[in-house]
Each structure stands twice: as structure tokens, then as C-alpha cells.
Amino acid sequence: MINIVWAIVFVLVAPVVGGLVAGIDRKITAHMQGRVGPSILQPFYDVGKLFEKEQAVVNETQIFYAICYIVFMIFTGALFFAGGDLLLVIFALTLAQVFLVLGAFAANSPYSYVGAERELLQIMAYEPMVILAAVGMFVATKSFNVSDIASSTTPVILLIPGIFLGFLYVLTIKLRKSPFDISTSHHAHQEIVKGVTTEFSGPSLGLIEITHWYETVLLLGFVYLFFGFNPLIGVAAVIIVYLLEILIDNTNARVKWQLAMKSSWLIAAVVGVVNLAALYFLSGGV
Amino acid sequence: MTYLAKSPWIIHYDASSCNGCDIEILACLTPLYDVERFGIINTGNPKHADIFVVTGSVNEANREVILNIYNQMPDPKVVVAVGICACSGGVFRECYNVAGGIDKLIPVDVYVPGCAARPESIIDGIVTALGILEEKRSRNFNSPLVTDHHENKEHHKHAEGGAQ
Numbered sequence: 046m047i048n049i050v051w052a053i054v055f056v057l058v059a060p061v062v063g064g065l066v067a068g069i070d071r072k073i074t075a076h077m078q079g080r081v082g083p084s085i086l087q088p089f090y091d092v093g094k095l096f097e098k099e100q101a102v103v104n105e106t107q108i109f110y111a112i113c114y115i116v117f118m119i120f121t122g123a124l125f126f127a128g129g130d131l132l133l134v135i136f137a138l139t140l141a142q143v144f145l146v147l148g149a150f151a152a153n154s155p156y157s158y159v160g161a162e163r164e165l166l167q168i169m170a171y172e173p174m175v176i177l178a179a180v181g182m183f184v185a186t187k188s189f190n191v192s193d194i195a196s197s198t199t200p201v202i203l204l205i206p207g208i209f210l211g212f213l214y215v216l217t218i219k220l221r222k223s224p225f226d227i228s229t230s231h232h233a234h235q236e237i238v239k240g241v242t243t244e245f246s247g248p249s250l251g252l253i254e255i256t257h258w259y260e261t262v263l264l265l266g267f268v269y270l271f272f273g274f275n276p277l278i279g280v281a282a283v284i285i286v287y288l289l290e291i292l293i294d295n296t297n298a299r300v301k302w303q304l305a306m307k308s309s310w311l312i313a314a315v316v317g318v319v320n321l322a323a324l325y326f327l328s329g330g331v
Numbered sequence: 332m333t334y335l336a337k338s339p340w341i342i343h344y345d346a347s348s349c350n351g352c353d354i355e356i357l358a359c360l361t362p363l364y365d366v367e368r369f370g371i372i373n374t375g376n377p378k379h380a381d382i383f384v385v386t387g388s389v390n391e392a393n394r395e396v397i398l399n400i401y402n403q404m405p406d407p408k409v410v411v412a413v414g415i416c417a418c419s420g421g422v423f424r425e426c427y428n429v430a431g432g433i434d435k436l437i438p439v440d441v442y443v444p445g446c447a448a449r450p451e452s453i454i455d456g457i458v459t460a461l462g463i464l465e466e467k468r469s470r471n472f473n474s475p476l477v478t479d480h481h482e483n484k485e486h487h488k489h490a491e492g493g494a495q
Contacts, residue, residue, distance in 0.1 A: 093334030
């Protein structure tokens with residue numbers, strides 16, 4: 046069942062919510078570091094500023110890829126909130142990420158190249174667990190449709206707690222938080238980890254920021270699916286998960302990509318597959 | 332309504348500075364001064380930056396780097412020379428390898444003297460720069476593509492309406 050209204054609501058409201066979440070994130074991070082921190086509206090000021098700047102790019106195709114990145118991210122989120130097929134959502138999300146990588150590769154710059162390669166490694170690291178999460182939800186609710194999963198009365202979280210933990214692990218990668226902020230980060234502006242956006246400036250960088258807001262809302266929506274049986278618990282869980290991510294971000298140092306890759310695949314293989322297998326056999330082989 | 336003054340991103344370059352001013356600039360980012368509360372971020376990337384903060388004087392080794400960073404920054408942009416060396420060359424003015432202050436090479440908008448410049452005066456300089464940044468935006472000011480002319484070395488390139 047596709048619900049167009051929810052898709053339109055997502056397209057209009059998600060940037061506002063995502064921007065506010067980013068602003069609150071920066072405020073809480075600042076307080077954790079003993080600073081006052083910027084206004085909660087700071088992310089909106091930043092993006093507004095970027096659209097006032099000159100569009101200086103090495104290669105025109107970079108702008109095209111930045112636009113593709115946001116268009117496919119909006120498509121992914123709209124499909125998700127309209128209650129579409131979860132597998133299609135995941136594939137569209139990957140496609141959006143690939144456009145960011147292509148955008149970084151479009152400029153002949155060593156920093157940009159390193160950033161693009163790190164982004165690819167991150168995609169490889171989180172992808173198995175995200176697909177396992179979709180399969181887990183199918184086994185738990187007998188449907189790949191987001192609308193069915195969200196309205197299902199089955200307590201999904203109790204059936205696939207292992208998959209939820211694994212998803213939380215890769216969520217750190219997706220939200221670009223330490224210790225897995227190896228392709229781009231909210232803090233390390235001078236380091237090579239900012240590589241993927243090195244060659245973007247002005248409005249195209251602004252588009253990438255807005256895309257990140259859409260992505261945050263989409264991912265928090267994904268977290269909600271685990272608690273779809275009770276909206277109140279679901280919203281509470283989403284808030285707690287995000288606060289936990291901020292805490293992890295501020296208390297962990299960045300790891301090398303090898304560890305990020307190995308650990309996220311190991312988590313997917315152990316908690317994800319074991320949880321799935323247990324569920325499969327307990328329910329007598331669906 | 333403009334957002335430029337609410338979100339100034341800086342790039343900091345150490346041109347033959349003794350590191351005194353650089354430590355003071357980094358002190359601005361610490362919890363005591365916390366310039367991020369004004370939305371100021373030290374980006375380290377000329378393509379993301381609005382304000383070019385230079386410490387130290389121009390010498391033969393860093394001419395190219397200063398020009399490169401300045402020319403890569405998208406408009407509107409301003410240059411803040413932090414410390415007496417960046418303003419005029421300071422005590423190194425007469426050195427055989429020092430060309431002088433940053434304004435020998437690129438247009439400087441704000442001069443922050445001091446040895447080393449204190450964090451308070453650096454923040455004051457950045458805030459002054461915000462006004463100039465906003466003025467440049469409202470006039471659609473296009474910064475010149477600066478090239479190195481060794482024959483014009485002694486010519487001062489003060490920016491239009493720069494605070495001194």
C-alpha cells in the first residue's frame with residue numbers, strides 16, 4: 046500500500062526535522078565538551094550561507110551528481126514513508142550513496158579520491174547488516190512492505206533483538222559518527238576524513254548537507270520500524286537511540302577502516318545471522 | 332535576511348609564523364572562548380571557507396601557497412591578517428627572506444596586530460570581518476584572481492574599505 050500523503054509530508058517536513066536534529070546534536074555535543082555551542086538553528090544558517098556563496102567546482106558533473114544524490118535520497122525517503130517495499134528502499138539508498146561517491150570521483154583531487162574510496166568501504170561495511178535487517182523484519186512480520194511492518198502488532202524488537210543491535214552498530218556508520226566517521230565527519234574539518242566533500246563548495250555543498258538531513262530522518266524512521274507495534278515506545282526508542290549515538294560519537298576515537306569493516310561484518314554474521322536462524326527454526330521454518 | 336554573518340567558516344594558514352599567533356587562534360576554539368557559538372568553524376578547506384586567517388609574513392616559500400588558497404576560495408571572501416608579522420612583517424620585516432606583510436601579496440581586509448595577538452582581539456577581528464563579508468555580498472563584489480608579480484612587490488594592496 047503506497048500512501049502518497051506520507052511521502053509528501055516526508056519531502057516537506059524531513060529537512061526541517063533533520064536540520065533541527067543536527068542542531069540539537071551540535072548543542073548537546075558542545076555541552077558534553079564543556080562549551081556553550083551554537084544555536085539550535087545553526088545548521089539552517091550554514092546551509093543558507095552555502096546558498097549565498099559562489100558555485101566553484103572543478104567539474105560541472107559534480108553539481109549533477111550532487112543533485113542526483115539529493116533526488117535519490119528524497120525518492121528513498123518518500124518510498125519508505127509512503128510504506129513501500131523495504132528492499133527497494135535499501136537499494137535506492139545505496140544508489141543515492143553511489144552518486145555521492147561518483148561526485149567525489151568526478152574531481153581530479155587526491156583528497157576527494159581518498160574520501161570516495163573510504164565512502165565505498167563504508168557502504169561495503171554497512172550493507173550486509175542493513176539487508177539482514179530487512180530480511181529479519183520479513184521473517185518477523187511476513188512482509189517486506191514498510192506499511193505492513195509499521196502497522197504490524199507483532200513486537201518486532203522482541204523477535205529480532207540481535208538484528209536491532211547489529212543495526213545500531215552500522216547506524217553509527219550511516220550517521221557518520223565516531224568511531225566510524227572514516228569518510229566524512231561532523232568534527233574533523235581539517236582532516237582527510239572530510240575528503241568526500243573537499244571539492245564541493247557553495248550551493249552543491251549545501252545540497253549535500255540537506256541530503257544528510259533527509260538521510261537522518263530516513264534512518265530514524267528505520268529504527269522506529271523495530272517498535273512499530275507501539276508508537277509511543279517507538280518515538281521514545283528513536284530519541285534514546287539518537288542520544289546514544291551522540292554519546293558514542295563524543296566518547297570514542299576514530300578507528301581504521303579495516304576495523305570498521307571487519308567488526309561490522311562480524312556483527313552482521315554473528316548477531317544478525319544467529320538471530321535470523323533462531324527465529325527461523327523456532328517458528329518452524331517459515 | 333542574510334546567513335553569511337551567522338555562519339562564517341574560516342581557513343587558517345600559518346605563513347612563516349612562530350606559532351605564537353596560531354596557538355592563540357586555536358585557543359579561540361577551546362571551551363573558554365568557544366567561537367563555535369557564533370557558528371565559526373575552522374574548516375581547513377579553502378573551498379568551504381569564507382574567511383582566510385593568515386598568521387606570519389610572506390616569504391619565498393609560501394607565496395605560492397597563499398595565492399593558491401586565496402584564489403581557490405569562493406566569493407564572497409575576506410582576508411584577516413592575524414599578528415604583527417602578518418600585518419607588516421613585524422621584527423622579521425628586514426630579513427633577507429621576508430617580503431613583508433600579507434598585503435604585499437593579496438588584498439587584506441582586517442589587520443589584527445599583536446605579538447602574539449590575543450584571542451579576544453582575534454575574535455574582534457573576525458567579527459569586524461563579518462561586516463565586510465556582508466558588505467561584499469550585498470555589492471556582489473568579485474574578488475580579483477591574484478597572481479604573483481615580483482616587480483610589484485613593494486606595492487601595498489589594501490582592500491577596499493578594509494578596517495585597519
